[in-house]
Amino acid sequence: MSKRDEYVAKMKQQLDDLNAQIGDLEAKAKAGQAGLQKEYDEQLAKLKQQSQVAMQKLNDLKGAGEEKWDELIAEGDKVYKAFVHSVHYFKSQV
16 A cells, blocks of 8 residues: 555544544534534534535545645645544534
8 A cells, every 4th residue: 555545544534533523522412502502503514514625635635646745735634633623622612
């Protein structure tokens, strides 16, 4: 397996894990306080949007040529870190 394939597989697994955490958080938020439900729903929608952006960056990486690879890794890492931060922040709020 090439370094590129390893990176893509690792990132895919990490995104899948974060998406599973979002599912758990969604269930926990629904069981939470009714007064906060709207806020939780808004935050969950943002998390899902970030997940879609991160998956798109991963798809871009899969199809990138060597000349764009380093640039796309930097962008992908930035998006991924922001997504991780958002998930952890929401987790602390629920």
